[in-house]
Amino acid sequence: MPRSVNSVASRARRKRVLKQAKGFFGRRKNVWTVAKNAVEKAMVYAYRDRKQKKRNFRALWIMRINAGARQHGLSYSQFIGKVKAAGIELNRKVLADLATNHPEAFAAIVNQVK
Numbered sequence: 618m619p620r621s622v623n624s625v626a627s628r629a630r631r632k633r634v635l636k637q638a639k640g641f642f643g644r645r646k647n648v649w650t651v652a653k654n655a656v657e658k659a660m661v662y663a664y665r666d667r668k669q670k671k672r673n674f675r676a677l678w679i680m681r682i683n684a685g686a687r688q689h690g691l692s693y694s695q696f697i698g699k700v701k702a703a704g705i706e707l708n709r710k711v712l713a714d715l716a717t718n719h720p721e722a723f724a725a726i727v728n729q730v731k
Contacts, residue, residue: 678713685716689727699730 631649637659638645638652645655683693691699700707705726707715715723 675709678709681713681716682709685712685720685723686727689724689731691727691731696727696730700726703730705730 634653634656635647635649637656638647640646641652641655644651646652679693682696686693686696700712707726712723712726715726
């Protein structure tokens, strides 16, 4: 019985990985064994960083809200505590946008919770 290797599927798989490695530097873009490892590692980073992006944005929003609140004599934690107590249901993304792009609207919220 002749040996079956299914070279069509093998070539397709290699072609797919090399296409994903397009733009990589040096042998990472055109040598199968190197490209395979590089693409695998890139996928791991991509998966991890989709989660980290959410954390990074939340941290950025908190920094912006803190800066805006301190201009009105409140710390971040005091401001968020008073916002929750006042029943204002704006999330951190919206509050950060108001603090950076619409300071007068943010000031109105601060005055409302004080």
